[in-house]
Each structure stands twice: as C-alpha cells, then as structure tokens.
Amino acid sequence: MSIPAFPVGPVPRHRGCGVAVVGDDIDTDRIIPARYLKCVSFTGLAEGVFADDRREQAGAHPFDRPEHQGASVLVVNGNFGCGSSREHAPQALMRWGIRAVIGHSFAEIFFGNCLALGIPCLSLGKAEAQALQAAIAADPSAELLVDVEGLQVGLGTASWPLQLAAGPHQMLVSGQWDGTSQLVAHDPELRATAARLPYLTGFGA
Amino acid sequence: MSAGTLFDKVWELHRVADLPGGSTQLFIGLHLIHEVTSPQAFAALSDLGLTVRHPERTVATVDHIVPTTSQARPFADPLAEEMLATLEANCAAHGILLHGLGSGRQGIVHVIAPELGLTQPGMTVACGDSHTSTHGAFGAIAFGIGTSQVRDVLASQSLAMTKLKVRRIWVEGELQNGVYAKDLILHIIRTLGVKGGVGYAHEFAGPTIEALTMEERMTLCNMAIEGGARVGYVNPDSTTFAYLQGRPHAPSGAAWDQAVAWWSALASDPDASFDDEVRFDAAVIAPTVTWGITPGQGIGVDETVPTLEQTPPDERPLAEEAYRYMDLAPGSPIAGLPVDVCFIGSCTNGRLSDLREAAAVARGRQVAPGLRAFVVPGSEQVAAEAEAEGLDAVFRAAGFEWRQPGCSMCLAMNPDRLEGRQISASSSNRNFKGRQGSASGRTLLMSPAMVAAAAVTGQVTDVRPLIS
Numbered sequence A: 001m002s003i004p005a006f007p008v009g010p011v012p013r014h015r016g017c018g019v020a021v022v023g024d025d026i027d028t029d030r031i032i033p034a035r036y037l038k039c040v041s042f043t044g045l046a047e048g049v050f051a052d053d054r055r056e057q058a059g060a061h062p063f064d065r066p067e068h069q070g071a072s073v074l075v076v077n078g079n080f081g082c083g084s085s086r087e088h089a090p091q092a093l094m095r096w097g098i099r100a101v102i103g104h105s106f107a108e109i110f111f112g113n114c115l116a117l118g119i120p121c122l123s124l125g126k127a128e129a130q131a132l133q134a135a136i137a138a139d140p141s142a143e144l145l146v147d148v149e150g151l152q153v154g155l156g157t158a159s160w161p162l163q164l165a166a167g168p169h170q171m172l173v174s175g176q177w178d179g180t181s182q183l184v185a186h187d188p189e190l191r192a193t194a195a196r197l198p199y200l201t202g203f204g205a
Numbered sequence B: 001m002s003a004g005t006l007f008d009k010v011w012e013l014h015r016v017a018d019l020p021g022g023s024t025q026l027f028i029g030l031h032l033i034h035e036v037t038s039p040q041a042f043a044a045l046s047d048l049g050l051t052v053r054h055p056e057r058t059v060a061t062v063d064h065i066v067p068t069t070s071q072a073r074p075f076a077d078p079l080a081e082e083m084l085a086t087l088e089a090n091c092a093a094h095g096i097l098l099h100g101l102g103s104g105r106q107g108i109v110h111v112i113a114p115e116l117g118l119t120q121p122g123m124t125v126a127c128g129d130s131h132t133s134t135h136g137a138f139g140a141i142a143f144g145i146g147t148s149q150v151r152d153v154l155a156s157q158s159l160a161m162t163k164l165k166v167r168r169i170w171v172e173g174e175l176q177n178g179v180y181a182k183d184l185i186l187h188i189i190r191t192l193g194v195k196g197g198v199g200y201a202h203e204f205a206g207p208t209i210e211a212l213t214m215e216e217r218m219t220l221c222n223m224a225i226e227g228g229a230r231v232g233y234v235n236p237d238s239t240t241f242a243y244l245q246g247r248p249h250a251p252s253g254a255a256w257d258q259a260v261a262w263w264s265a266l267a268s269d270p271d272a273s274f275d276d277e278v279r280f281d282a283a284v285i286a287p288t289v290t291w292g293i294t295p296g297q298g299i300g301v302d303e304t305v306p307t308l309e310q311t312p313p314d315e316r317p318l319a320e321e322a323y324r325y326m327d328l329a330p331g332s333p334i335a336g337l338p339v340d341v342c343f344i345g346s347c348t349n350g351r352l353s354d355l356r357e358a359a360a361v362a363r364g365r366q367v368a369p370g371l372r373a374f375v376v377p378g379s380e381q382v383a384a385e386a387e388a389e390g391l392d393a394v395f396r397a398a399g400f401e402w403r404q405p406g407c408s409m410c411l412a413m414n415p416d417r418l419e420g421r422q423i424s425a426s427s428s429n430r431n432f433k434g435r436q437g438s439a440s441g442r443t444l445l446m447s448p449a450m451v452a453a454a455a456v457t458g459q460v461t462d463v464r465p466l467i468s
C-alpha cells in the first residue's frame, strides 16, 4: 500500500477509511517511543508509530489489522497526544498514512504540530467520538468524508458535526497552515517589536 | 499600565502582528534548542532557502542523548554521536552559541538557561521541548513547541500562537517538613486532572508560592504541562531578582536597576482579573507518589491505590489499564511497595537543592541490597557545586552511583533505562507506559527526598520520619 502524498496547500476536505485508537490520554511517548527519536531526519518514523503497543498486542493493534491498512483518518478519544512536544508523533502518523485526526479533545502542542503539517485535528463530543469509532469497527471499508471546511464528518448515511477553532480552520482551508513565509514577511513589524523590548535594547541604560 | 495579568502584558509586548483567523504572531525573546528536536528544523530552514534571523537569541545545549557514564567522544552509540555532531555543525554554520560537553555550562536545557541568567522575567521563551514551561518560574511566558515551530523561530524569531486563558492557582498554607514543590504540583495535577489546564496558562500565586525558592518554583512550573497547561508562571519578585543578580547573562550595572523596575511592573496587578481561579491549602498535602500511568494518578504516600468505586466513571478505563500495567491491586497501600531502581535527576528535580534534600536522607544510610540507585545532576554547574559541597561523596558512601549531567532515565534516550518490568522510584516528570526505556517498565514519580527514602529502604516510604 503506497502512502498518499503529504499535505500541500489548502485542506478543505479529506476522504479516506478510518482507524480507531481507543482510550483517553494517549501520550506521545506511546505514539512514538523515545528510542525512535534518535534520528536527524523524520524519514523513517512510520515504523515507530505505536511501536510498543503494537508489539504488546502482537498483530491485534488497529494499525496492524489488515482491514485498516490504507486508512487515513484516525479517530481517537480525549486528550490525545498529551505529554512530550515531539513532532515525531504527528510525523510518524503522517508517514504511516494519517491525513486527518478526529477525536473528543487534543493536547495543545500535538494539535499545533499536526496543524504545521497540514493535518487537521477535529473535535466532536465524547459520545460522538465513540459512535464514530463504533461505526468504523462495523464497516472498516467504508470511507469517511471529512469536510474540514464545512466542519462535519460523514460515514454512509450518518454524519457528525465537528469543531475547529477559527484560526486553524482558516489556515487549513486557505492553505496557510505552513506559515513560515507569512511570519518572515512581517519584517518591519518584527523590527518594531524587537525595538520596544527592553531586554533587547540594554534596558535603556 | 492598566490592570492586567503578567501573561496579558507580556503577550501584548511581544505581539508582532495579528494573523488571519485570529492567531497572533508573537516575538520570541529566547529560543533554546537541543539535539533531538532541532536537526529537522535546520534542514527545513535550508530547504526554504532561509537563514537564522537572530542567531544571538538562540542558545543550544546537548542533554537528551548524552551518556552519563563516559562522555568521551565519539559516543559508543553512533546515532547519539550523529545527533550531537549535527547540532554542532548547525550551531557552527549559523553562529549559534552551544554549551557543549565539558564547557562547564552544559546540562539539561531547562536547568542551564536559568542558571546562566538567560531566562529573565517578561521574556517569551520557546524550546522544542514541552517542559519549557519551567522558565515561567521567572515570570517569563515560556512554552514548548514542535519542530516545525522551531524552524519558524529560527527563520523569524516569532511564532503563530493562539492566546491562552489565564487561571490563577492560589496556594496558601505551609508545606509540611518533608513535603516539597514536587508534592505540591503532583497534588495539583491529581486534583485538576491531566487535561485540567488545556487552553490555560496557569499563574501560581499566593503566600505559599511567594515563599518558594526559585528552584522550587521551577519544579512547579516544569510540571504545569503535565496538568495540560502549556504555560505556567510565577510573578517576579525579590526572590527572582536575588537569584538572577550576578548570573552571566543577567543585566548588570545601571541596566540592572532599570531591569528590576521593568520586571516589577510586569507582575499581575492586584486587581487583575482571571478567567478562572482555584485554591489549594498546602498544609494538608502529604508526600505524593504516582501509582499509575499518567502524572494525574497520584496519591499521598499514606493512601491506598484508588478502587474503581473511588474513581470517577470517566477515568475508570484508564484506572483499569493502570492496575494491569503497574500490576497494582486497587485498594492496596502504596507505602511498602518494593522498587528496583531509584533515579534522582531530570529538569524537574536535578538542581542543587534537590540533590541536597536527597543527600540529607541518604547521609549515613545504605542503598537497600539488590537495588540500583543513581544520581544525575541537571547540569555541569550543578555537578560542580554539589561536588564542592561533598554531596557526591555522601551519595557514593550510601551506595548511589554519581553520574554526569543529562536527561538520562527521564526518557531513556541514552543507555540509562529500565529493564523488563522493573519498577522505578523517579524524581522525573512522566510515568507514561514505556517512558523509561522498557516497553513494560514501571515508574513511580515522587520528590528527590522520597526517591532517596525508597532507595535506602528498598520500598516506597514516607520520608517524613527519616528527616525529623
């Protein structure tokens, strides 16, 4: 199964099969254990995704089950991605094939790291997250239609509303999620800010 | 300046521009980098054809992958060697100051920046590491970022950020003897939950906080992130200024007085309003130990592992997973639980005062037979000061290993790790499954003094009677 191209430009919607990883407070040490961080490039990270859980579950982990190979929408529960700031976590998910994450709630740094890769983290109610996970389990081959722009996810005839803060929403839909050039472009504003910070100007002494 | 919180004032001062969609471009006053989360950022920077905008505002060190036994180069682990060599090459190419091994200033990034006076009140501080919240102890707004954001800071000395709400955590009452800042923050996280702080900056305030030393404030702010708050801070005061004065990067001469005046004005005003407030009484807190697989699963050392009935329905699946993973029975006491490994160190508790507290317990006692105990100072400077006081000798005489500085078994990217299902008493900050290097290894978080107590008794032990 080949991995789809990494996100580029606007991300108004995504269509793909779902894979559910159930549980609250799944931390980034579990998404990618520290030993996989010994690298100077992100290239080989897919093999580390959920490595310890997958080994422990010996083939039964959702990321190993045949029916979820090729899935691109990860559905989780509460506080997903807590703990370490390692961008290796969303990088590993992305390199495995994930292009959108839907769940009850996300840790902030993880959310921001996903956004910087063009991967939306979309929220929905606690019960709705569970219902969506159940729907995926019932028919893993069904495609989810993740409407980032319209903030809803559809599966078959069912659909659920999604939440995403206005800023990230606009960044994803407009394609401005990869914001380095935007930050760099504010050169005069950057200079003006630096000029008014006393610790950069010797405290006026 | 109108009534406001320190968070609001610092935010406004550093606001570069408003970005589409409501986020803010925020100037970053101090950028700290290390070998794990920076190489890909430098690579991305050159892919974009950009350079480092303010190389003088970025400072580097090496901490996560360094061995703590022999730090001779090249490292035995070629991957670790490659990571350090890459950091060295990137810093050299871009004119970034690197506090490397043997410089006298190397150490865990969150230990060295404060001790060098780099971290100052009113700054914005960013680092590709979630425990950057530590620097909030100085009244800085400091937060962890991912590698793409490290690239952004290198390129523009700024970040796109969404403003946080501010919750004041007001603490009154005196901590008992044998109860430390670590116990206070474990207690707060246990009470508010690991996601209680999501969306908030936590301002720690009140008489108890004002009485804390800078090192204690750092321990507290360090673990703000474990309670979900990306930012934790304490208003700057005379304790802050006394700590900073005379440090290598602190202002001096006429600038010092100006700096103190500016810093003082940044503290939250008495009538500042907060989005939320919670209150704690420090006097009731016992030495606190985690029993489970998140930092929120903590209990007093005199308590028992909560039963499912004592656990809110929401948290029961996690509790059940924790019973199984930790092999602990609901309702069983935590005191008396045998441990295999004792680790004193990390950016939470690897500073001089932490080593002093632990040494006071270890002095004249012996590490229990069959148990491995080791002390990893947070920095070369901490190591030198501890050695000057003879703390290394105290630890060695008691049967502890005295190691060289680094992150070590906090996350086990170096050779220091748990084996199999070993259980550790650790002064670090995360007890996640597999955190300390073994996929089935188990971690009990506690204060350094409590780790020392566990080391000399071979089991989880209330430290209070040992120091009376």
Ligand code: SF4
Binding pocket: B063, B064, B108, B109, B110, B129, B131, B346, B347, B348, B406, B407, B410, B411, B428, B429
């Ligand atoms: S000591 Fe632990 S928590 Fe602190 S920076 Fe190092 S690895 Fe991260």
